[in-house]
Amino acid sequence: MTPRRSNARMIQEWVTAYSFLLPNILGLMIFVFIPILYAFYVSLHDWNALSPKVYVGFQNYVTLISDEQWWHSVTRTLLFSVVYVPLLFCLALLSALLVNGLRGKSVGVVRTMFLLPFAVTSVISAIIVMFLLDPRNGLANQLLSLVGIGKQQFLGSPTQAIFCVILTLLWINIGYNMTIFLSAIKEIPIDYFEAAHIDGATRFQSFRYITFPLLRETNTFILIVTTIASFQIFDHIIVMTKGGPMNSTEVSVLYIFKEAFQMLNMGYSSALAFVLFLIVFAFSMIQLKFFSSKD
Amino acid sequence: MNRFIIPTVSIIVGVAMIFPIYMLFIGSLRSETHVFDIQLWPTEFEFANFVEAVTSSHLLRSIMNSLIVSTSVTVIAMLFHAMSGYALARFQFPGKNVIFAWMLSTLMIPFAVIMLPLYLITKNLGMTNSFAGLIIPAIFNAYGIFLFRQFYREFPKELEEAAYIEGLSQAGTFFRIALPLSMPIIAPLTIGFFLANWNSYIWPLIITQKETMWVIQVQLANLVGGGYVTPWNIVLAAAVIAALPTFLLFFFMQRYLVEGIKMTGIK
Numbered sequence: 001m002t003p004r005r006s007n008a009r010m011i012q013e014w015v016t017a018y019s020f021l022l023p024n025i026l027g028l029m030i031f032v033f034i035p036i037l038y039a040f041y042v043s044l045h046d047w048n049a050l051s052p053k054v055y056v057g058f059q060n061y062v063t064l065i066s067d068e069q070w071w072h073s074v075t076r077t078l079l080f081s082v083v084y085v086p087l088l089f090c091l092a093l094l095s096a097l098l099v100n101g102l103r104g105k106s107v108g109v110v111r112t113m114f115l116l117p118f119a120v121t122s123v124i125s126a127i128i129v130m131f132l133l134d135p136r137n138g139l140a141n142q143l144l145s146l147v148g149i150g151k152q153q154f155l156g157s158p159t160q161a162i163f164c165v166i167l168t169l170l171w172i173n174i175g176y177n178m179t180i181f182l183s184a185i186k187e188i189p190i191d192y193f194e195a196a197h198i199d200g201a202t203r204f205q206s207f208r209y210i211t212f213p214l215l216r217e218t219n220t221f222i223l224i225v226t227t228i229a230s231f232q233i234f235d236h237i238i239v240m241t242k243g244g245p246m247n248s249t250e251v252s253v254l255y256i257f258k259e260a261f262q263m264l265n266m267g268y269s270s271a272l273a274f275v276l277f278l279i280v281f282a283f284s285m286i287q288l289k290f291f292s293s294k295d
Numbered sequence: 296m297n298r299f300i301i302p303t304v305s306i307i308v309g310v311a312m313i314f315p316i317y318m319l320f321i322g323s324l325r326s327e328t329h330v331f332d333i334q335l336w337p338t339e340f341e342f343a344n345f346v347e348a349v350t351s352s353h354l355l356r357s358i359m360n361s362l363i364v365s366t367s368v369t370v371i372a373m374l375f376h377a378m379s380g381y382a383l384a385r386f387q388f389p390g391k392n393v394i395f396a397w398m399l400s401t402l403m404i405p406f407a408v409i410m411l412p413l414y415l416i417t418k419n420l421g422m423t424n425s426f427a428g429l430i431i432p433a434i435f436n437a438y439g440i441f442l443f444r445q446f447y448r449e450f451p452k453e454l455e456e457a458a459y460i461e462g463l464s465q466a467g468t469f470f471r472i473a474l475p476l477s478m479p480i481i482a483p484l485t486i487g488f489f490l491a492n493w494n495s496y497i498w499p500l501i502i503t504q505k506e507t508m509w510v511i512q513v514q515l516a517n518l519v520g521g522g523y524v525t526p527w528n529i530v531l532a533a534a535v536i537a538a539l540p541t542f543l544l545f546f547f548m549q550r551y552l553v554e555g556i557k558m559t560g561i562k
Binding site for chain 1 (some may be wrong): 301302304305306309310312313315316318319322331333375377378379381382383386387388389391394397398401403404405406407408409410411412413415416418431432434435437440464465466469490493494496497500501512514515516518519520527530531534537538541542544546547549552553556557559560
């Protein structure tokens with residue numbers, strides 16, 4: 001298709017291509033790729049940022065296996081993921097079906113209402129929820145007292161805090177995921193539903209046998225992306241609970257953060273981070289495999 | 296029956312979704328003693344809260360910092376990512392596939408995992424407490440490159456070929472012809488990048504210790520988690536001021552935002 005090019009043209013094309021790529025190659029190298037290699041290098045050392053690094057081999061990785069606090073942060077992260085991911089998935093899908101059932105102008109209005117929390121930044125959403133869940137006079141406690149339930153501690157309670165964080169994340173992320181579901185549903189040819197309708201299928205049946213199977217790619221995409229994100233939850237935790245009360249919300253990234261920037265255990269923190277990287281990497285590979293097999 | 300149930304349920308859930316945001320606005324207008332009142336319509340309008348919010352912290356300064364950072368990151372990222380995406384979609388050169396695969400592989404590195412080494416590297420480059428430290432590391436992101444590449448692969452070749460035959464260089468063809476016609480991808484990505492950077496909290500928290508360099512998210516988090524207790528009505532007023540730019544962007548650019556979200560999902 002392209003005409004035969006002279007050598008000079010070819011060289012010119014190479015030079016243009018490399019110069020177009022150079023800024024990103026350098027940037028990704030210095031600010032993403034080298035840091036992960038550096039994380040591994042630091043993880044092989046004992047280092048408190050002040051005295052020189054001491055090479056300790058894989059000692060940091062051995063230490064973490066018997067570190068109860070690390071296991072605690074891992075189980076907290078898993079609890080968070082196990083509750084949050086399926087809930088977000090189901091609620092976003094349900095919302096998409098709901099909005100898909102609307103006709104006319106109301107579609108836009110309702111979609112805007114669902115999506116608006118997405119425009120609230122994580123810190124502001126944390127502030128709003130902290131305000132509504134204020135243990136003394138917050139709106140939630142006032143409403144509960146109206147129905148005769150005593151004051152709850154919410155973010156101050158070791159059993160409730162993590163669920164309050166989950167609720168906050170659901171609130172701001174449902175609309176985003178709903179939008180992805182909705183655009184996938186809209187791509188399903190309407191004939192399928194009409195045919196099913198003529199055959200006497202109920203609404204539930206056409207969802208069960210048409211919509212859901214045809215959303216397979218979107219389902220997988222959302223599940224994997226949400227799972228990976230759930231392993232890395234941090235902003236809301238550090239603003240709303242700082243890992244408390246009684247370490248009940250001390251998730252993996254917060255533990256890594258504290259070890260690095262508060263305890264100054266650079267080597268150990270890097271080992272923890274590298275383990276998290278391997279886990280996320282494994283999930284990303286699954287995602288890549290899935291999406292490269294489709295086209 | 297569905298004709299009534301679906302709209303009714305939708306509206307109820309929709310109202311529940313925006314209710315907390317409504318409470319933010321209402322709370323920001325109340326006095327300290329009435330901030331927790333349960334009435335849905337405020338009986339007082341304490342606009343002084345906003346004055347207090349602005350004067351009691353470096354709120355405007357941090358909003359300016361956020362604007363500078365988010366705008367710079369977005370503009371530079373759009374240019375660099377478009378250039379790379381175009382090169383990967385249109386040019387033939389040795390190592391093309393290796394470079395593309397390597398760029399995509401950086402997507403698997405979570406930010407939380409590299410925050411410590413990234414801090415150490417940026418610190419060694421002398422970029423702590425500076426706009427450079429806030430802006431430069433945030434620019435590079437393989438996802439933008441990937442989406443631009445997809446866009447330019449589908450982009451009709453005829454105009455560029457004509458320009459090329461007319462004697463424009465390949466770089467010239469990109470800057471004069473392809474880039475100005477790339478609004479369908481630049482618009483949604485711009486909104487996405489701007490919002491993501493306005494939202495950014497961990498990295499600015501790590502890289503800036505000086506209050507004068509704080510971005511708005513760090514400033515706000517400090518109001519609720521700092522050493523002294525700020526009254527709720529002032530915190531809410533500050534949050535409202537901080538939320539205004541994103542809400543405006545949201546309402547005026549919603550179409551592009553939705554386009555961008557769809558692009559992410561389709562991949």
